[in-house]
Amino acid sequence: DTEVTQTPKHLVMGMTNKKSLKCEQHMGHRAMYWYKQKAKKPPELMFVYSYEKLSINESVPSRFSPECPNSSLLNLHLHALQPEDSALYLCASSQDHQAVYGYTFGSGTRLTVV
């Protein structure tokens, strides 16, 4: 298995809702990442987990809460989001924090906040 699987592919949520994005990989990668991508812009790093521990938080608002329950799974919990948080959310993984061999990205979750 050489893929990063993200679910759901599309999500519409209200500003008072709580929802979660899920990311899964079975490549034995020990580093996992969340990126946010607005339309016509490059992906922006949000969080990095290395060996199931949060190692980088790019000053992301607390309404985004990441969780790494095990080495194969990465969640992003969403609460009280704003319309401007609508974006494509990408998950990625790499062999370890060295990432010498590059990153594998999922296809993303398209989030719309109404």
Place this chain on the structure above:
Amino acid sequence: DAKTTQPPSMDCAEGRAANLPCNHSTISGNEYVYWYRQIHSQGPQYIIHGLKNNETNEMASLIITEDRKSSTLILPHATLRDTAVYYCISSWGGYQKVTFGTGTKLQVIP
């Protein structure tokens, strides 16, 4: 991570070689050059990476200048499916933060 500079857009005729340049003049000695591409609304796809030497794989070739200040990604026979945004990134192997620049939008024309 060193800052990279790429032209915002390029056109290439189908079947021809596409040569995508990238400037990374502030790259440090232990930073790799990575290339990814992103086809519309999909996740970025790893293409190739290198440190000093030129590299080739089944998708592309990477030419790095001797001073390592710039590189060129070569798609030898571009097809319509190669239409995408191509990102050049320089990053330490041991540092986890990867910053994407604005990339080059490559349009392959029939």
